[in-house]
Amino acid sequence: SKFAGRLSEVLVQEGEFVNAGQALAILESSSLEAQLDEAKAKHQEVIQSVATAKAQIALRESELAAVQAEVTQSDAAFGAARSRFNRTNMLSKEGAASKQELDDDRAQLVHAESSVHAANARVVAARAAVEAAKSELVAIDSRIGAAQATVQRIEADIDDTKLVAPLDARVQLRLAEPGEVIAAGTRILNLVDLSDVYMTFFLPEMVAGRLAIGSEARIVLDAAPNIAIPAKITFVADIAQFTPKTVETASERQKLMFRVKAQIPRELLLPYLEYVKTGLPGVTYVRMDPNDEWPEHLQSSSRER
Known part of the structure; x- marks a missing residue:
């Protein structure tokens, strides 16, 4: 919220899809x-x-x-x-x-x-x-x-007391409820841009150093192990860091790794926005050589549906 004041109405629920410009909440004015x-x-x-x-x-x-x-x-x-x-x-x-x-x-x-x-x-x-x-x-x-x-x-x-959605998104969390007095800058809703979906993973220096921005990748989610989702590498960190505890083995957690992002193309996501969720675990596969063929289980041509 841009202003401090009492929250009059919250017009959307968690999990609801909203369109850009749609009214989300109203402050007393x-x-x-x-x-x-x-x-x-x-x-x-x-x-x-x-x-x-x-x-x-x-x-x-x-x-x-x-x-x-x-x-x-x-x-x-x-x-x-x-x-x-x-x-x-x-x-x-x-x-x-x-x-x-x-x-x-x-x-x-x-x-x-x-x-x-x-x-x-x-x-x-x-x-x-x-x-x-x-x-x-x-x-x-x-x-x-x-x-x-x-x-x-x-x-x-x-x-500005009428808060509107800045983009097409889904309401992830309601952080304030009607009647609450909020300070300026307080977040009232947490929105997720479902057309900007990516997976963050970590690679050792020898691999990250050879990885090009734009390289093809495949994402396989734990919830859908039979579907390989096409993606592209959009970010490789320039500073190494210790990998988080979510990495499976202790030996890997002790190494310095580089954070990498594989982003799913927007045009691929748009027809399936209602199925998109955040925070899902999975595995990302990266094709280091663009001339190599994907293994059969990672062929996306028959799985982009």
Whole structure:
């Protein structure tokens, strides 16, 4: 199991054949379901804030347009005040305008210039407000992505509470039962891949050193002594070891041997999966010279059935 939790259901029995993708067991997921509801609510909340952010952008852009219009008006007023001041100044020099009139026009010119500066400052502030509103929308988009990722992660975690078979196999052992609280990484079932069947045996160095990967072999099981099962050598250990106690004679157990695997072809096993069992004892025969013929009792042509 990927997660710790209480085992809710075990859907298969020992000895049962299962197909790849078939549901095997289910962990309780109520806490994950609550987390998912919360994550979806937050996701919707962030999505709804997009409309508010876009409204703020529209408002700030409207305000910017308004202050830009004020700048245009202020520029026009400043131009008119400057022309009026210049005209009054010339008339004053000719004695055609009083000093009071000149002072009044100068004051209006100064005021108009100040209005222009103030309007330009408001434009700068309005543009900054627009950029801030746009940045907020970008931030909201990022939060939407994060919220969506959270929802997807929790959904994936919920999917992982449903344990499925990774391949076609047979249930060897049920290692946990419904109601048990299991830790993360705990095995709940032991599955056997019946299309990957081999026999492990041991050979002395002088024989193992001459054995080629892919060499033909025959397996004769104690339970079926009249059937020679075709196999191929798929592994020869590169380090010698003491043979296990299952080797029959004490003298052989004292020798250093090399572990070898003879694998039965997948296509030969598929029609007979219901008969395949693990841990069966037997004897493996290896053909060292590919040109040699198998003895009659190991001829597999009449026994592959």
